[in-house]
Amino acid sequence: MKHSGPEERRERGFYTLGLGLSVVLTVASFASVMTGILPSAWVIPALVVLALAQIVVQLRYFLHIDFTHQKREDLQLLLFTVLLLAIMAFGTLWVMADLGDRMM
Amino acid sequence: MSDQQTNMHPGLNLGYVGGGKHEESKVFGFWVFLMSDLVTFGLVFAIFGTMRNATAGGPGAHEVTELRSIAIQTGLLLLSSFAFSWASLAMKYEAGRWRFLIWFSVAATSGLGFLIFELLDFHHLIEIGAVPQRSGYLSAFWSLVGLHGLHVAGGLLWIGVLTLQILKFGLTDTIKSRITRLGLYWHFLDIVWIGIFSLVFLAGVA
Structure with a gap:
């Protein structure tokens, strides 16, 4: 060793x-x-x-994951995924909560 | 050769692996898979969010949450993730396969401990009638926590298979590259667990 x-x-x-x-x-x-x-x-x-x-x-x-140049592709991949996910997850929560309110 | 120049991807420095550029693209491809898995987890989280009050008079967050067990599971999974990074360092600095396997087995054992505590919790849930078909809340709860548990079980199987490969072939370049991808997967599962213990369990009983 x-x-x-x-x-x-x-x-x-x-x-x-x-x-x-x-x-x-x-x-x-x-x-x-x-x-x-x-x-x-x-x-x-x-x-x-x-x-x-x-x-x-x-x-x-x-x-x-950090901001050094070599790893930027991974950071961009991560941030883009988070953006898509935020749109889909926030959209789901918004639509379903609104629907829930209107069904009351 | 400095760390900064050779690290083309997060996690381990693969500069020493013979494959070079080819191995780097495999790791990047694995990141793409992890991000697609993140979308899956995120949407199951979103479904859980829409279902958090849909208990239909059945067991709710207070009944399904055993905070002491959740704290133990959180500690075990964090320890497992940490032990894996020390195994990675043993691999990177050529400490020999036995020191690698010691840390690798610490990671596997605490991962297995996590799964055992989770299964005990699931068993308790079935006993109190908190089964997935009881309510929308419980369906979403079992989907989310169960999906993570299945990932951990899959990771343990992966660790087992790689251990056999290491015992048979030693730490060859191909196997090092596989360990690197397993490491990304293992750390990723711990990150998903942060979301689960915070938003499903702690926020549920807050």
């Missing part, structure tokens, strides 16, 4: 930082629901923000 070089230690530190941030965000999500420290109207927005933050953290630290 070879000794780990500085490059390997740097990458390990990078992944560990990603894990640490993910753990902090996960604990914050569970705490916001289980402890009741937030006003109830704020819990859902807080959950959405914490989930989005953790998704960005994991994309950055575990899947290495």
Whole structure:
């Protein structure tokens, strides 16, 4: 077994930082629901923000998506997919909620 | 050879793999598959969103959510994703197949643990009558959580097959390229789980 070089230690530190941030965000999500420290109207927005933050953290630290030039194609693919998905998912929620209101 | 120059795709540096450009395009192709899978998950999320109040007098979010079990599942899947990245590093820095397999099996074991806790939860749901045909909410719930669980089960099968290949052939370039794609898939499943535990379970009982 070879000794780990500085490059390997740097990458390990990078992944560990990603894990640490993910753990902090996960604990914050569970705490916001289980402890009741937030006003109830704020819990859902807080959950959405914490989930989005953790998704960005994991994309950055575990899947290495960032703004360096070589990886831009993957970032563009991801962003385009998210755009299509946002149109379809938001459209579904909007249409169905509107239909639900009119059926009342 | 610096990391920045050779990393043409996210995740692992494949600069050392013989195939070069060809392997890069395989990884990019796998990203296209993952993004199509993301659309599938996203639309099942949207259906769940339209069904979140359609409980028809049956069990709702408070009855189906066992927060302690969800917390354990979240921890196990995060650990699994992290262990996979250390396995990837062992592969990248030529640490030998045994150190790779140790981390690979940590990833597999915690993934299996996730699935066991999920199946126990499903078993409990069936016991209290929260079956998919009970209400629109439960149909959407089982579709979404079950779809993710099936992906994890498929990933475990994939890990098993690759482990056998590694034991038989060693860490050859072809197998390294397969491990890279499995890694993308495995990290992707953890990202989908963030959406599920936040929006289905935590937001359900908030």
